[in-house]
Amino acid sequence: MAQTIDGHFDVLIAGAGISGIGSAYHLQTQCPDKSYLILEAMEDYGGTWRTHTYPGIRSDSDLYTFGYRFKPWIGPPIATAEEILNYMGEVIDENGIDQHIQYSHTITGARYSSTEKLWTVQATNSATGEDKTYTCTFLWMCQGYYNHAEGYTPQWDGMADFKGEIIHPQTWPEETDLKGKKVVCIGSGATAATLVPAIAGECEHVTLLQRSPTYFFPAENRNEFADELRRIGVSDELVHELARKKALFDQDETCQRCLTEPEVVKAELLEAARGYLGPDFDIDTHFTPKYRPWQQRLAFIPDGDLFQGIASGAASVVTDEIERFTETGLQLKSGQHLDADVIVTATGFNLSVLGGIPFEVDGKPVDFSQTVTYRGMMFTGVPNMAWVFGYFRASWTLRVDLMGDFICRLLGHMDAERMDEVRVELRMQDQDMEILPWMDANNFNPGYLMRSMHLMPKRGADPIWQHTQDYWKESEELPAVDLSADEFVYSRRSAAQSTAA
């Protein structure tokens, strides 16, 4: 049966989250002649910031760096989901991006033909059930890194016995009423650290139950440097640029210090916690992780709100392991029982590799775990495609900007050379290179990545075949990449195909 094509675009962007909107901006600014479409599964833009609606939802990195390079941030550095959505909405409106977005369109498959040098992308309109087909030359994957439909909840003995409510923060029911309830929040990451102080005043009591502690970095939710620049009349654009530079400088310094003097940084973090919690609080048990600072994401807590909640008595922290769920709460391995009406499982995400979308190249399914990544953005054996996978130690969006520049330069290079296809391929000197998992677990090891590392593309020993997670290096290296280097293999459509197209 002949296939109806609902449109051809030079570039198709998957997802209208912060990556997709930023990538669209860069594309239309740097490659104004390219036609493009964004396919977004949800009814509106925002991705992460629309999916997560739990109490207190906010960024944990500062918006001078989580915001885009090109759009000044003028609010407090740590922003609520609503503020981030407003910011993204302004970017969409100010740049006419809306007309390029198809909402409620879930990509269900992508097939590449090396003969036609084209992707054929299937999508389903969730509002009407209608299946659609698009073609594009380049696929810019901005679908994020986790499954939006459902968070990760480990299975514990006795869960079915629990008479109260179990809620995962990713799917927070709108009607949840915690008044007068005892709540236990399982987890010690950024989500738990946000949620616990946000509900502390509302419920009877909330207990943060963690298996092991996390480092928290309490600081005022204001940027003195930016405030001072504003006070003396510096423009929003310049404040953004300078505050961003300063934030990056400070973050780099912290990262370096975590490597060169981890014990000093650790002592500072623990001292800050003690400042809120008092000299008698058991910091050793509850807030002293075994790993060095930054080995897992360092969770920023604005104004020390988590510590304040604990100090006030409205919240408490227990460091223990769950033996089983009971009818009335949680039986812990130490013998303690935690009574609960509501148990919140802030236990993380399910990693999703390329949105779980089935990919095919020339009729063969792509197994991404058998590919090697070029700088954590392109993949061997998968032409004309890039995945925006941001940073974890620095703001995700910094990479959206850097990759935007890179991909636009790549598209421009292909046009200049009259090429229709780019592939990344291991070079002669890479043939004996050691092939390793996506991420070095000693470098960065969050649970969702550890659980699914076997599904992720591989990295090679040479840094060009890795997502180094190093913004500072990449900010120098990416703009300088030689697009004629041997790892890039370009080709043209045959003359016959070009005529047909």
Ligand SMILES: Cc1cc2nc3c(=O)[nH]c(=O)nc-3n(C[C@H](O)[C@H](O)[C@H](O)COP(=O)(O)OP(=O)(O)OC[C@H]3O[C@@H](n4cnc5c(N)ncnc54)[C@H](O)[C@@H]3O)c2cc1C
């Ligand atoms: C609660 C929370 C707080 C966070 N805070 C920070 C922070 O402070 N700083 C930081 O750097 N990072 C943070 N992160 C990481 C965060 O996810 C990223 O920074 C960023 O928001 C990811 O943006 P994205 O656009 O790449 O992906 P997402 O936000 O996941 O958006 C992807 C979009 O693609 C769409 N999509 C997915 N699959 C398909 C498909 N098949 N077809 C069509 N559309 C599809 C989704 O519907 C979604 O809209 C946080 C994450 C969470 C969950």
